[in-house]
Amino acid sequence: MNLTIIQLGIMHLNDCMDLDQKSLNGIWTKSQWELELTDPKRICLGVIEFETKKLLGLCSAWLVIDELQITFIAVDPRKQRKGLGKFLLSNLIKRSKSLQTNHIHLEVKDNNEPAKAFYKYMGFKMVGNRSNFYKDGRDALILKKETNIKS
Structure with missing residues (x-):
């Protein structure tokens, strides 16, 4: 499976709502997803299957001063236990370090x-x-999780 991680935007609204429904029984409303996908203080990443452009997993977090608060993480139930969550969360952790956060x-x-x-x-x-x-x-x-730990 050829995968890539992208920054999700409002054009991914229906895919996010669909994945939320499949994986967590729809814990967020449409308006909550709209805010998550458009607020510049929020990071919303998706794992996309390169060939099909299908959203297989997503992770969302709020940037608050020097920390990230993960608000949502899910992988399509049919694709779980294949390393997608690790791929997604590792990418978010890497991004958090470049944002100079101290904690997640x-x-x-x-x-x-x-x-x-x-x-x-x-x-x-x-x-x-x-x-x-x-x-x-x-x-x-x-x-x-501590990030940017000084050694």
């Missing part, structure tokens, strides 16, 4: 074992907990 934060549902293992593999560490964060009453674990 995200929340993950406390019972999402595959995601927790993935983030640990990618160098994220648990730094906190948000009780009753999700609609179903589950807690969110707050994870953090």
